[in-house]
Amino acid sequence: MKNLLAVCLALTLIGCGGGYDTIDAARPGGGIGNTVTQPNNPDTGEKTRWQYSSTGDGGGIFSLRANNYALNFFYDPQFSNVKHTPWIELEKRKSSSGAVTSAVVIFVNSNLSCTPSCRVSMNFDGNQASYEMRNSIDGVIVPVNDFTASQLFNKFTTSNRAIVRLPVIGLSEPFNANFDLRGYDVNQMKF
Template identity: 45%
Template sequence: MKKLLAVGLVLALSGCGGGYDSLPPQVSDGNGGTIGAGGTFPTDKGDWKYRSVSNEDGVFSLSASIYATNTYTVPKYPNLKQRSWIELEKRKMANDTISKRFTIFAPEEVKCTPNCDIRIKFNGNTATYSFLQSTEGVLTPVSEQSSSELFDKTVQSNKATVYLPIVGLSKEFGSEFNLRGYDAAKMKFISE
């Protein structure tokens, strides 16, 4: 009799749904947390990638890159979406000084022949910087001072928007970046 009562109770609860089958599925955020419908990432870190280059004298180049969180439609191929990215590099020079480089990669042709002004917003403050396009879609600041300044602003900010003048789009595209979670320790030379 107890078994029949238990089975009946289970059937009754499953018929009502028990409340759990109507909840949105939980999805891993990739950082050990979970999100559901309308949820946010608990850690909310950007997806930074790091690498280093060395020779017989040791590590001489450290770099970090991060992709935009949004995509744009490629003008020539409406079914294709592209995403820009930023790369930061610290390079140890022969005289032991360290240079800082900031580069924007736009996978499509940009209206910069050979240079243009690009607006960048860091944490709500927008400024305009002059860039050169030496290779299609690869944009570098016109001066080392500007490159170093942009490097520092990137690592000190939580978010950024880079307004790219993509050829074929009617207006600039705002590539948005989540810069949280930058690991300064991975971008530090032993001698620093």
């Protein structure tokens, strides 16, 4: 009788979970413990190049980010076997008062001839313009003011393609970073 009771107890415990939470979370659409937000894009057969993340605390989410990596890369001018792929990061930040600000950051991971600022040529869906950018830290540039940041945030989120001419020190000419901007999900960047 004790053996039968032990077998029944073991079967009951196995039926209560026994490590199946990870399998549940891996199912399409998530499950218990799923922390990745799936994009709300219509299924067109194309995969978006946008990656989304957020930062929050007990009071809620206060920062939303969208990253997009260039389709191409360049070799480091000093180390010929090191590849650099630039990327853009768009951020929306919500203050404790509820005000929302937008930021645009371009990561290059190589020194730029942009000290303290420079005009960077950008082409959005065939429309060419130059934007005043400043060196944030080595290999990172940001718009020189809030107005330019707002313009670029809008361009990066409403265009299909962009070419950003990055003035990388050591290259014979600026590097044309090509971005596929299709599939941006505005819902992922709403508080």
